[in-house]
Amino acid sequence: MIKINQLKKSYPGFDLNVSMNIKKGLVTGLIGKNGSGKSTIYKSILDLIQIDDGSITILNKDKDDLSIEDKNKIGIVLSDSFYSSYLTIKDLKKILKASYLSFDDSYFTSKVNLYQLPWDKQIRSFSFGMKSKLKIICALSHNAQLLLLDEPTLGLDVIARDEILDLLREFMEKDENHTILISSHISNDLEHLCDYVYMIDDGNILLEEEMDALLSCYGILKVDNKQMKEMDLSYILRKKKEVFGYTLLTNQKQFYLENYPDIVIENNNIDEFIYMMIKGVKV
Numbered sequence: 599m600i601k602i603n604q605l606k607k608s609y610p611g612f613d614l615n616v617s618m619n620i621k622k623g624l625v626t627g628l629i630g631k632n633g634s635g636k637s638t639i640y641k642s643i644l645d646l647i648q649i650d651d652g653s654i655t656i657l658n659k660d661k662d663d664l665s666i667e668d669k670n671k672i673g674i675v676l677s678d679s680f681y682s683s684y685l686t687i688k689d690l691k692k693i694l695k696a697s698y699l700s701f702d703d704s705y706f707t708s709k710v711n712l713y714q715l716p717w718d719k720q721i722r723s724f725s726f727g728m729k730s731k732l733k734i735i736c737a738l739s740h741n742a743q744l745l746l747l748d749e750p751t752l753g754l755d756v757i758a759r760d761e762i763l764d765l766l767r768e769f770m771e772k773d774e775n776h777t778i779l780i781s782s783h784i785s786n787d788l789e790h791l792c793d794y795v796y797m798i799d800d801g802n803i804l805l806e807e808e809m810d811a812l813l814s815c816y817g818i819l820k821v822d823n824k825q826m827k828e829m830d831l832s833y834i835l836r837k838k839k840e841v842f843g844y845t846l847l848t849n850q851k852q853f854y855l856e857n858y859p860d861i862v863i864e865n866n867n868i869d870e871f872i873y874m875m876i877k878g879v880k881v
């Protein structure tokens with residue numbers, strides 16, 4: 599659905615250099631801490647900034663060759679932009695109707711009513727959560743095939759986050775070709791939604807993996823110095839020195855469970871994997 603080949607973009611003190619393949623029918627997550635380059639990737643895909651090098655194809659076309667019909671197939675949520683905050687939802691609906699050939703009035707109306715968003719108040723008076731829901735509803739209301747969502751759950755409480763994730767699941771269930779690229783620095787959000795994940799740090803992809811493999815095959819091991827000396831490190835991706843010995847990241851948890859029953863393998867989460875990929879040393 600989207601192929602990013604050797605995309606390069608530099609700002610003073612920051613160099614982005616990534617290749618990604620966003621597959622049709624899947625939810626792909628982009629996880630990275632603040633300033634890691636997530637928004638720069640979205641802006642590059644959407645042609646909002648000039649890239650320094652590389653190529654990006656969307657819907658099998660170069661990003662510069664997309665037609666109006668192609669653009670209609672893309673739903674967008676950007677973290678730092680939206681329609682004018684002086685508009686009401688009533689105004690917004692008129693704009694969306696005029697902008698998108700395939701605007702789905704009844705979907706838009708039903709979701710605005712479901713989330714009890716006021717039709718006649720200016721958007722600037724909305725809470726953060728209300729604005730976030732409205733952004734997603736807009737992105738979903740013109741029968742898009744592809745959703746590009748940059749931090750759509752940023753700053754939301756757990757309930758509002760779940761409501762947004764539900765809307766996204768509903769979108770994926772509607773059509774097997776539906777595709778999402780979603781970024782977040784809260785890996786918990788992505789854990790339950792994504793099929794595939796890219797971890798980015800300081801402008802580079804640190805790790806890409808199927809979510810199932812990440813959850814079932816990756817693990818964090820805690821070993822003392824003696825265990826470290828004696829063990830097979832073939833499947834260790836990163837090590838980090840600790841007071842007690844070492845913390846290790848593996849992508850073959852089962853191997854260590856079977857061969858080293860004495861080693862502690864912690865119940866872990868994706869945040870710890872990211873932490874180890876960033877702070878750990880390659881083995």
Ligand SMILES: Nc1ncnc2c1ncn2[C@@H]1O[C@H](COP(=O)(O)OP(=O)(O)OP(=O)(O)O)[C@@H](O)[C@H]1O
Nearest residue numbers: 609610612630631632633634635636637638639783
């Ligand atoms: N227009 C710009 N001019 C100069 N530097 C920029 C510009 N836009 C982004 N940067 C820098 O590029 C780096 C990556 O920024 P980017 O917004 O892509 O990160 P991010 O992962 O989306 O972060 P966040 O989660 O905080 O939104 C940062 O160091 C940022 O300061």
